[in-house]
Amino acid sequence: xxxxxxLLAQAHETFREAELQALASLYDIDLDLSSYSxxxxxxxxxxxxxxxxxxxxxxxxxxxxxxxxxSEGKDLAELHENTKRDSKDxxxxxxYCSFRFMVTSFQGSxxxxxxxxxxxxxxxxxxxGPIRMKDPDQVFCVLEDYDLINGxxxxxxxxxxxxxxxxxxxxxxxxxxxxxxxxxIGTTSFEAELALVTCNIAKITHGDLVYDPFAxxxxxxxxxxxxxxxxxGADIDGRQLRGIxxxxxxxxNFIQYNLxxxxxxxxxxxxxxxxxxxxxQFNAIVCDPPYGVREGLKVLGEENQQxxxxxxxxxxxxxxxxxxxxxxxxxxxxxxxxxxxxxILDFASVHLVxxxxxxxxxxxxxxxxxxxxxxxxxxxxxISVCVQEFNKWSRVLTIYERRASVxxxxxxxxxxxxxxxxxxxxxxxxDD
Amino acid sequence: xxxxxxxxxxxATRDCAGRQDAFPLAPQNVQLAAQExxxxxxxxxxxxxxxxxxxxxxxxxxxxxxxxxxxxQVEQDQNLLKELHSILIETTIQEGELVCPRCSHIYHVKDxxxxxxxxxxxx
Numbered sequence: 001x002x003x004x005x006x007l008l009a010q011a012h013e014t015f016r017e018a019e020l021q022a023l024a025s026l027y028d029i030d031l032d033l034s035s036y037s038x039x040x041x042x043x044x045x046x047x048x049x050x051x052x053x054x055x056x057x058x059x060x061x062x063x064x065x066x067x068x069x070x071s072e073g074k075d076l077a078e079l080h081e082n083t084k085r086d087s088k089d090x091x092x093x094x095x096y097c098s099f100r101f102m103v104t105s106f107q108g109s110x111x112x113x114x115x116x117x118x119x120x121x122x123x124x125x126x127x128x129g130p131i132r133m134k135d136p137d138q139v140f141c142v143l144e145d146y147d148l149i150n151g152x153x154x155x156x157x158x159x160x161x162x163x164x165x166x167x168x169x170x171x172x173x174x175x176x177x178x179x180x181x182x183x184x185i186g187t188t189s190f191e192a193e194l195a196l197v198t199c200n201i202a203k204i205t206h207g208d209l210v211y212d213p214f215a216x217x218x219x220x221x222x223x224x225x226x227x228x229x230x231x232x233g234a235d236i237d238g239r240q241l242r243g244i245x246x247x248x249x250x251x252x253n254f255i256q257y258n259l260x261x262x263x264x265x266x267x268x269x270x271x272x273x274x275x276x277x278x279x280x281q282f283n284a285i286v287c288d289p290p291y292g293v294r295e296g297l298k299v300l301g302e303e304n305q306q307x308x309x310x311x312x313x314x315x316x317x318x319x320x321x322x323x324x325x326x327x328x329x330x331x332x333x334x335x336x337x338x339x340x341x342x343x344i345l346d347f348a349s350v351h352l353v354x355x356x357x358x359x360x361x362x363x364x365x366x367x368x369x370x371x372x373x374x375x376x377x378x379x380x381x382x383i384s385v386c387v388q389e390f391n392k393w394s395r396v397l398t399i400y401e402r403r404a405s406v407x408x409x410x411x412x413x414x415x416x417x418x419x420x421x422x423x424x425x426x427x428x429x430x431d432d
Numbered sequence: 433x434x435x436x437x438x439x440x441x442x443x444a445t446r447d448c449a450g451r452q453d454a455f456p457l458a459p460q461n462v463q464l465a466a467q468e469x470x471x472x473x474x475x476x477x478x479x480x481x482x483x484x485x486x487x488x489x490x491x492x493x494x495x496x497x498x499x500x501x502x503x504x505q506v507e508q509d510q511n512l513l514k515e516l517h518s519i520l521i522e523t524t525i526q527e528g529e530l531v532c533p534r535c536s537h538i539y540h541v542k543d544x545x546x547x548x549x550x551x552x553x554x555x
């Protein structure tokens with residue numbers, strides 16, 4: 001085993017661990033994250049070889065790069081001391097290849113002249129190969145972490161690392177799939193970064209069959225397809241699926257990103273009445289269900305018995321029932337989020353392959369966020385929850401995995417234990 | 433709607449949900465279209481295990497394009513896998529109706545998108 005330095009992105013810190021663990025499990029990597037710290041951009045891990053390091057980070061979103069770790073130190077003197085002590089056996093390997101150096105700093109920086117001096121202080125490595133700024137054989141990197149001094153813009157050096165660059169992450173995909181440049185979006189389109197993270201955590205990979213039952217404008221379908229998933233989407237609102245004309249719809253988004261071959265279908269359906277036959281199983285289910293804030297949560301149905309009866313008997317001029325015509329618009333009734341979440345777990349317990357993951361976003365008021373409020377299902381294992389905190393409420397990514405076998409001792413079922421999110425939202429999350 | 437999807441869905445009404453005889457939905461008055469896409473062998477291997485083969489045979493008979501090979505033959509022959517890809521992934525129902533073999537409820541396909549929404553007396 002060798003030591004590698006994972007350079008983490010300083011964004012969505014609570015999601016980074018879940019993403020790395022999911023990718024490690026996807027590539028069968030035995031990953032020890034015991035040194036992981038939420039506030040540290042550096043993560044040191046032990047891995048077999050460069051190939052494994054590449055696998056671990058090359059599709060990660062909340063990672064920047066991975067390096068073969070040569071040495072660490074609290075300041076430059078200690079870094080040099082440790083480089084000379086621990087990495088001497090590696091110097092010979094890179095003696096004649098082309099190379100360049102780079103310096104990466106956090107919460108602090110050095111002027112250009114200092115950077116140059118810093119790089120030159122490594123001259124004892126005695127690399128004889130040509131320096132190439134473009135496409136060198138190897139890149140060596142000095143990484144520095146600074147601490148901000150309270151109440152000022154000044155910062156002090158805390159820690160340094162030195163290593164050989166191995167691979168960059170998939171972070172540039174955030175820009176590729178930026179909603180600002182996407183042909184078709186809507187008011188509920190999900191931002192690219194967390195949609196991609198969701199699909200990584202769902203362990204979506206080549207050849208997978210993926211379903212989003214609340215597809216909307218297809219944000220998760222695009223992210224899942226980026227990682228090789230073949231996607232199905234459904235939505236109760238057919239207008240969102242159809243988009244606006246031939247040039248701006250879910251289909252055109254797949255064309256824009258050259259992912260058409262990953263796109264299977266979208267259809268309108270209500271989540272409480274999914275049309276899949278019971279033996280169809282997906283490798284992953286990813287979704288951001290409606291929270292019921294914007295327009296209330298609706299499902300198919302009609303509370304009023306009289307209206308149900310009258311809708312059966314209404315005929316068109318040819319004597320055909322109106323409800324069988326393509327222009328018929330069925331009535332909808334109000335529904336509540338905890339019931340919908342129960343339905344999602346029931347669906348996942350039948351329609352996920354064993355080991356397959358359900359990644360479902362849930363709104364929770366900040367006063368209620370804790371891991372024991374989320375629903376449980378005997379066939380599903382709640383792996384973890386990742387919290388994106390806003391001012392008064394949070395968007396929580398819940399991650400469930402379908403159990404290979406259901407043991408009778410685990411047959412507890414529990415619904416979500418929360419107040420009514422829509423009421424809380426409109427009362428400004430004040431205590432009842 | 434691709435023929436793969438036709439093989440994955442059944443009638444969603446309260447009385448038909450979960451019942452095997454509410455599958456496959458029978459295509460009626462349909463317009464088919466062909467749309468070329470890349471063959472993904474990993475994906476085809478994945479869905480080969482998920483296809484309801486008798487259901488696929490029934491659907492293709494109803495569409496007047498009977499299958500000329502068996503599931504076992506596909507597993508042995510790359511060319512047949514390509515043919516199956518062209519049937520399941522490249523053939524779409526653009527317009528038409530899908531009728532439940534059990535309760536005769538009619539679902540509509542418009543612009544290639546099916547609707548499985550239901551009237552209140554069937555939910």
